[in-house]
Amino acid sequence: MESVIQNQIHSFRESRKNRGRLLINCPDQPGIVATVSKFLYDNDANIIESNQYTTNPEGGNFFMRVEFECPDILSKKEMLQNQFQAIADTFSMDWKLTFVYDMKRTAIFVSKELHCLRELLWEWQNGDLLTDIALVVSNHEDSRAIVEALDIPFYYIPASKENRAQVEEKQLELLKEYNIDLIILARYMQILTPSFVEAHPFQIINIHHSFLPAFIGARPYDRAYQRGVKLIGATSHYVTNDLDEGPIIEQDVLRVDHRSQIEDLKKSGRTIERSVLARAVKWHLEDRVIVHENKTIVF
Structure with missing residues (x-):
């Protein structure tokens, strides 16, 4: 492979x-x-x-x-x-x-939900995501098997509020060691500290499982269900120190109705999340995104 x-x-x-x-x-x-x-x-x-x-x-x-x-x-x-x-x-x-010959080197951060990671790896295997995936970092072991099967280095670094400083110190060392150009948060469910974000300005792309600015923060599908929304969406954006408020690169939506339960919203949302993130990453890798103030121009 x-x-x-x-x-x-x-x-x-x-x-x-x-x-x-x-x-x-x-x-x-x-x-x-x-x-x-x-x-x-x-x-x-x-x-x-x-x-x-x-x-x-x-x-x-x-x-x-x-x-x-x-x-x-x-x-x-x-x-x-x-x-x-x-x-x-x-x-x-x-x-x-x-x-273009100097292909960008990427690091993928992931937690327990693997659909976005799988999408990126599929696109990469197919030759549609043209980057050098240098490593995958996770605070859970769930993705180790699929990552190592592709001969990509996998680093398990347990993370919590209590050890965040030590975790990020190790992560920053790895990013420097592997000479990383782009960090992809593929449903990495940890909040990054200001010092980590400032070390990589507009080099961290996140996928948020909501059509921002709606339902910023945790458990957006639960809040969407309680609100009775008729559209659910996903947003890929650059990470800044304002939670889920960085410049938006790509978004998409899917129609739902009164019969949709929380698990239905989550299942449908995963489809949107993975495609939105993959498009945003591709556009960044192809140098199609220019950040201006808190917006992006995507050519």
Whole structure:
């Protein structure tokens, strides 16, 4: 199984070894697209995909994502970054230049409910979630067998309010050791401390089993049942120090009715949760998400 997955990863990286992505956020003004296009043209780059959005044509913010092919891009990394910095200074840009060959390394955190973890692993095995899953961390043993069957390192670290500081110290050590780019909370039912979150700004994606901002916090399906909702949903968002209030990446809903009991809501909700989380993770891995204030622009 490992060789099949490794072959998929190798094939993906080789086919995109000259592929780059440029994300831009700056005050809107004339000349941005022309200048970026000229920069790419001057470096023999061919634009594969380009998306842009302006919050307000008069004094708003401008956002852009460009994916391009550039011959021998890996040998030009430093040169391209230095050249573009001059453009960024001119237009007061927040920007990021990524190279597709440098595949992002992810860590998955999970507790006892495994449906979101299973979905991510299925997508990964199928070659539809293009990342290097470096490790899985859990405060329960339930997922060990399915993780280790795929030759992914599994770390069981019991967690509670009483030992949270020690647990996060160990987790942070692992994230540094494995050089992790993205942390996925696949129904990890522990609240992260501010110091943990601040160490990975907009690098932690959570799935909340509610259509936020409704039913923030614990036991949302129970509260949805008591409220008699006709729609249930799930929300994937970046984690901040405000519980379940980070920038939203993706959401979805499913219709229910008066016959639906709490367990029915939970069963239906699991289907939404796993697909919403998988989409959000894919978009992050593909550099399609730009965070602006407490919102996201998803190209």
